[in-house]
Amino acid sequence: MVVVAASRRPLFAVMLAAGLLLLLVCLASLLLGAGHIGPGQALAVLFGGGSDEARFVVAELRAPRTLVGLVVGMALGCAGALMQTLARNPLAEPGLLGVSAGSGFAVTLALMLGASAATLTVHVAQLGALAGCLLVLSAARLQGVGNDPIRLVLAGATLSSLLLALTSLLLLFDQRTADEIRFWVIGSVAGRSLDHLWQILPSLLLALVLTLVVVRPLAALALGENVARGLGHKPGRVRLLAVLIVALLVGSATAVAGPILFVGLVVPFVARALAGPDIRRTLWLCLPVGPIIVIAADTLSRLLVAPAELPIGVLTALIGAPVLLAVVRGRRRPSL
Template sequence: MSLSARRSLPLLMLACGLLLALVCLASLLWGAGDVGPAQALAVLAGGGTDEARFVVGELRGARTLVGLVVGMALGCAGALMQTLARNPLAEPGLLGVSAGSSFAVTLALLSGASAATLAVHVAQAGALGGCLLVLSAARLQGVGNDPIRLVLAGATLSGLLLALTSLLLMFDQRTADEIRFWITGSVAGRDLDYLLRILPSLLLALVLTLLIVRPLAALALGERVARGLGHKPGRIRLLAVIVVALLVGSATAVAGPIVFVGLVVPFIARALAGPDIRRTLWLCLPLGPTIVIGADTLSRLIAAPTELPLGVLTALIGAPVLLAVVRGRRLTTL
């Protein structure tokens, strides 16, 4: 990495950080409750009525923090998964990881659990199962080296799991009513208790990421290079899969399956900073929340006074990016 490239990363981080701050401000100014931007600004300045403080702090503030964490988790999970599969189309929502998490959550709800008190490890176990299945498919001859075939394999897995989920919901109306809004993906109505439940998993994911980020960069150059530098590719892949499951499972447990964030965020990060996973992950930290919180804010404004599900809007944003990747020259393995 050149000296100029190293210097450019802090500038990119600063620019992305400023953009994230603006998006967070917009999320606090517009949204749930009869509190306009002027009243919200008064609250942020230390004034405002009790009602305005409740709306901005308890409703919009908590929602913004949840979007911040979910965006970071999904953005970093997408970058890790694409590096692991050496495929620019690898994304938790496209490859069945989110569907596996949703299927596990549905099974837990059918067993008597509640969406409000759902254990995070249930969603993470489903994400881990989905991740292992799709990466096993990626190692099949001809699939892992072809981005389109890998996405088709992931789409098949997602379709199967979603069909099974729908089938299970037919037998339990209570679960169907409880999961209907959650399964479209949303950060609405989430409070800080949700973040406290996933905090241990996120901290573990952070520690594991710090341990594997350099070996992953070496593995991207090939297994022989990684072994030559003293790394063990099998162990690296296993730890990376665990990190992806922790991140995607945590995000899905809180906000439901939100698709395309793990595709869009690394796509933008690589365009700005290059393919090195160490640089990509840094940029995913502010870019992921920017996409999620920005989409969530738009979802409140487009259909006001109601709102669109967040998962629907991220799909509308991500679909053109998917087409751009498919049509462009970025289909070569990473």
């Protein structure tokens, strides 16, 4: 009954409400911070006034990280929805299943070999995400793994642990790489500039075009391969394009903000609850819901231990862990 009600809910009304909430979250991100520039001073800057220090904090520090959180939230949310549709499992989340760890490992290896972080990070991260995505989906197609959420999580956790261990081993041998890779290991949108967004813009535009091409066949594929073939689609080609999109999205997000866990799990979970199981409706709603979660978590990370900041991954884990337990319990309940 919940799914039926959600599928009948007007998508426009839900998108409008989510868009308004996103505007409020973005405003809070601009007004609130760990420093001594309070909401009143920041609000004066938004209306064209304020001191030089307040203008610097809002325009050069808070605004860029808000925009980065906006893009990263969209990318991870849509990537999570695509992965879950491909694996036919609500636990197929990029960070949880090792795709983000694949990006981090590839970036670490490239930096250790002498690559420039400013020019090669995005493309290398995307290649690492592609490799991680292919490994995860291969594991999901093994007998029994794709249909059992706990075994899928265990397989993904094993892959993530292996990649993280290899990343840590590489960092032990190169202090320069350890310093440059530090923010990837933690996961944060702090200190990012608009230059980082310009670097990933081509990949995001390509992912958008490919998503428009693949979303209808992917919706048919969710009903079964025979149905998809009957409608004239080729399941193998659809999966390959979807994997490429996930790699572009996760690689771009990881290159900018590092591995931020659970966003790709929580965002599709919320989107499906509001819009129904159709991947086309889910993807639309992931666009505002993803940034809402990332920007809200980033804003809270500045306030909870001010004047210091928490890693954003800590808060996304606090949000995502209960959702993970709820999904696993829901999938296990029929077998009890």
